[in-house]
Amino acid sequence: MDIVGIISPGDMGSAIGKVLGENGMDVVTCLEGRSDLTQLQAEEAGFRILPTLNDVVRTAEIVLCVTPPVEALGIAEQVAASMKTTSATPTYVDCNAISPGTAQRIGTLMSEAGTTFIDAGIIGPPPGPGRRTRFSCSGLDTAAFEELGTRGLNIRVVGREVGQASALKMVYAASTKGSAALWTELMVAAKALGVGEELAYEFSLGRSELAEHYMGEITSMPHRAKRWIGEMEEIAATFQDVGLTPRIFQGVADMFRLVSETSLADQTSREPDPPLETVLEVLAKQAQTNH
Amino acid sequence: MDIVGIISPGDMGSAIGKVLGENGMDVVTCLEGRSDLTQLQAEEAGFRILPTLNDVVRTAEIVLCVTPPVEALGIAEQVAASMKTTSATPTYVDCNAISPGTAQRIGTLMSEAGTTFIDAGIIGPPPGPGRRTRFSCSGLDTAAFEELGTRGLNIRVVGREVGQASALKMVYAASTKGSAALWTELMVAAKALGVGEELAYEFSLGRSELAEHYMGEITSMPHRAKRWIGEMEEIAATFQDVGLTPRIFQGVADMFRLVSETSLADQTSREPDPPLETVLEVLAKQAQTNH
DSSP: OOOEEEEEOSSSHHHHHHHHHHOEEEEEOOTTTTOHHHHHHHHHTOOOOOSEEEEEEEEHSSSEEESOGGGEEEEEEHHHHHHHHHHHOEEEEEEEEEOOOHHHHHHHHHHHTTTTTEEEEEESSSSOTTTTOEEEEEEEESSHGGGGGGTTTTEEEEEETHHHHHHHHHHHHIIIHHHHHHHHHHHHHHHHHTTTTHHHHHHHHHHHHHHHHHHHHHSSSSHHHHHHHHHHHHHHHHHHHHOOSSHHHHHHHHHHHHHTSSGGOOOOTOOOOOOHHHHHHHHHHHHHHHH | OOOOEOOOOSHHHHHHHHHHTTOOOEEEEOOOOOOOOHHHHHHHTOEEEOOOOOHHHOOOOOOOOEEEGGGGHHHHHHHHHHHHHOOOEEEEESSSSOOHHHHHHHHHHHHHHTTTTEEEEEESSOOOOOOOOOOEESSOOOOHHHGGGGTTOEEEEEEEEEEHHHHHHHHHHHHIIIIIHHHHHHHHHHHHHHHOHHHHHHHHHHHHHHHHHHHHHHSSSSHHHHHHHHHHHHHHHHHHHTTOSSHHHHHHHHHHHHHHTGGGOOOOOSSOOOHHHHHHHHHHHHHHOOO
16 A cells, blocks of 8 residues: 545645655645645655545555544545545545534445545644654454554554544544643633732642643643634533533634634744743633624 | 630631630530531531530631631621620621632621621632631721631632632632542543543643542542532632633533532541542442432
8 A cells, every 4th residue: 555645735645744754655646726835844844746636545555534523524525525536435534523413424425435444543743753743543343544554553442343442532632632721711810810920839739740731831822712612512522422412512613613703713833932921811811802 | 705606616617716715715516407417517627616606706816717608698698687686796607618709798788787807718629737728808907817827727818808818718719629520520521431541541641630630639528528519509609709600610510510410519528538530430320320
């Protein structure tokens, strides 16, 4: 297996393709409707850019879908349609932060299109030198994705059912991004209520390590908040599907929506993180404006 | 100042009274409508039990209200009525986990009743030997409560406005109890989705200290969950009042409500914490039942 399609080459997709390319794979993509930054990243990562999705589906032996979760189902539908048009059936891997239920719907689409579907989840930053990025996967036949373990990716099979890898991603992301949103909210509230310094003092008495950890999460979150909104809604749906309240993660999505309404969200991953005080001030002001 | 009234002598109230009693104060209370456990705790703590609330208001120089937050406003109304009946006006201190808005409503009631009101918040476990319990307070005149700093309590003034001490309590409790609920939810979801072991493995790779911390919070929470429901709703209201989403903490309240529907909530603070696996199993089953 030598040709991999990646849709789309954003921060995560381009980093994955770069690693695969450096390990001898031919990485193809198409850029219809993608941003200038995505195009730049695809070029920098050395992708071969094909004119259309049909070309990608015809050319690639395996297609990895790496997008914001809100686009995952739509892209799968386009790829399934493209498979019917082209009669090409590359293995399809959904790598997105989606609920097990959404993964199962995509699995059904791919079965109907006549190809193998692999559910996958990514934990960690975009892969690269010194980065600890882990890919988990599940499905009836995960061999094609496992092969990428010899091409520079760290891959682990977590089960034989579609949905298991997504479930793992959901609960893990809940612990990281959910906590980040919760701490952001309470720090913004403390600022708005004029007790920020008193709260810092209380943390210094017994929870300084925890608090310090989360202050770092608050400042590194803003430029990623926009794409996390959909992911948090997937988590809410996942939890609701097992009878748990969706409201915590609907609220977490609300927090990332608030961040995305501010200038903080316009930063790119290439700029340094803003100072904590700036993040809290901007968010407190935006909350007041929305109130 | 030698006579303090405490309403009511639950886990927290009885521990506070015990410390004040050991430091030479005469601690009075009444037990109308209180549980057998509360009665036992009041007796063990050496409180002088008076027949009615009017007797407490007539006898005490300062009254501390220490209850579940949902009862705070109702008790304040009863005490204010009692002040009118008895023409006695002891200083009234609300020590509960309530929103600044609720604290301000109680402040208005007490002004109308002709007495001094002090807003207070408690951070930490019930006070006692080796316990680090901090009382913060705010209000125009906090001197009477500050005096209890010479009677074994650790008291700090955080401002001159009613609502500031409550605000500090809200944001601090958001960080502890909110996080506990969020981690409980994701661990229960992992269990229900059959990826608990995979999640534990992922945590072991990079977040083991954080995860270990929160596993401890999950097991020590169940017997306290019931009384936290109202507190989380106060936090939701506090955040909404500054334009932030109420949904995270409405969901946190949902989680504690789920816990309170199970046998886990029947444990008392005198029994050892249940094992993590038991907590997760019971909650996953209850969620499924409610679904």
